[in-house]
Amino acid sequence: MDTGPQDGGGTIAVAPMMDWTDRHCRVLHRRLNPSLVLFTEMVTAKAVLFGDRDRLLGHSEEERPLVLQLGGSDPGELAEAAQIAAEWGYDEVNLNCGCPSDRVQGGRFGACLMREPALVGECLAAMAEGGLPVSLKCRLGVDEQDVEPALDAVADAAVAAGASAIWVHARKAWLQGLSPAQNRTVPPLDHDRVVRLCARLPSTFVGLNGGIGDEGAVRAALATMDGVMIGRAAYQRPGLLAELGGRHGLASGAHRLAVARSMVDYARAVLEDRGRLAPVVKPMLGLFHGEPGARAYRRTLSEDGHRAGAGADVLSGALDALEIARERSGPDLEARSVAA
Template sequence: MQNLAPTDFQLSVAPMMDWTDRHCRYFHRLLSPHARLYTEMVTSAALVRGKQLRLLEHSQQEHPVALQLGGSDPQELAIAARFGAEAGYDEINLNVGCPSDRVQSGKFGACLMREPALVGDCVKAMRDAVDVPVTVKCRIGVDDQDEYADLQHFTETMLAAGVEILVVHARKAWLQGLSPKENREIPPLDYERVYRLKREFPQLVVVINGGITTAEAVQAHLGQVDGVMLGRAAYHDPYVLAKVEAALYGEPMPERADVLRRMQPYVEAELARGTALKHITRHVLGLFQGEPGARGFRRILSEGAHLPGAGWSLIEQAMGPRLAAA
């Protein structure tokens, strides 16, 4: 493996469109020193043809951080991967799991599970272009791929292409008839299929994703696979990351308010460069989930962060005396 051990993948936060931007990742890093963080999916076309290299912006505090790419053209993906590696990303991940119509029309995402040979060509081209690890995030199948044999064949093709780390969302994707949101909730979870994959391909680092919400569940999955990727739970209730850190690594759980205060230099630096407060605070709304006063915290930030001149004082106001001690 390219300078990595399986333990490097014990905990990660999933790439989530419109959510895991650089502000979100900075916040998550404060809660979880060990987690691998993933960008939102960036299309290879945006980087190569659109020259939108600003999409690669990230801070040094985010590491280890992976760039997730979407695409299906091996040469274009190789160039995009090189851009990502040159920008300093620790890993390049290929999206073979997103089921949205827009992604399908571009012939990438989950529909590529029907074309494992093409995915293998993409991976090989990317591996030849960069020295950092190239990984794949996929589903357990799409549409009528109901048999384990389909996932088995896909995995064999990935191994032949040089993939050493496979992140598997333990749900099938329906490419027609379900929205992306429904594809995250309706197809049943099949963790056992992912466990079986690890048993039959012990040389592969297997990371499981889908429906995992607690530190206890993370620990249970780690008895079967190498790593666990948290998705929506880490966004809506981000303090779960601190709980997992404590369970896996013995990290002391920080006070929620202290985590937020550690954001102050970052927030003020971003405001100084013209970033609107709302682009940062939308990611912290769930920090006090379950705590008395959490609703008022969310309301004050949601109503005030978009106003002209909104700054750090609004966050202090939102915490108030009750949450300031939480």
């Protein structure tokens, strides 16, 4: 997959996030910013081989370019899963070497692989046999590792295996003593360590993840990195993705509202396919963060969207009320939008 510059300033991706970056979230993000690189939630290789593939791998053409993130440490299983990914129309497969949960520790994958660079290389080389580009997402290291040699060893193994990109969450993972949630915030960020890796590997794409929450931080990071990966900010304030696509001020508000309106028809299609409204509106909750009517909009989606039999009219009604609130705010909203 091409990870070259987008919007004139480098690659911008949305991180793979468990319980967040499902197919509905990815459709919203793609409509907000067509140039993003999107990732699935992590799917274990065993699940791909033996699970419900439509549920785990299903996606629309609209979501592409789309990367399937795989979890595992068995090269044979990963090779087969990567082949299946190619058959399902993915553009790239990514190996997870960053997740610190108890589940991955028990299965010897995720962040545990930071201790086994040779195995990382074997896994990536096996995944490449499926015909898709392969990439790596990793941490700086785990536990008491020295992040200088630890990251270099894993990165070098990835390069030797033919990885097209290395995405680094710029924190250590502490496998003992911290929960997965704490591992996203407690270990200190070290962006400079990733910058040094990028400078050391000028022929390999290196992207930065971790603690990047606004447009200024993204643009600053892209001055020294090949790409930036946005995590929690993408679901807390998805409007950021529109801003990164060049939508600002009044244009951003109009674009976000148009995208939200387009999701009404999307919701109807999901419901007709026996889906539920709640997963569709979940990634939309923060779309109008801080704007007039946003609190009532969010409350309506959170409460009414989860009720049995909730229809697309819940979303359209919430947007109608939001538009009324925006109109009532008049010049004040316009001034805030222009300032933003």
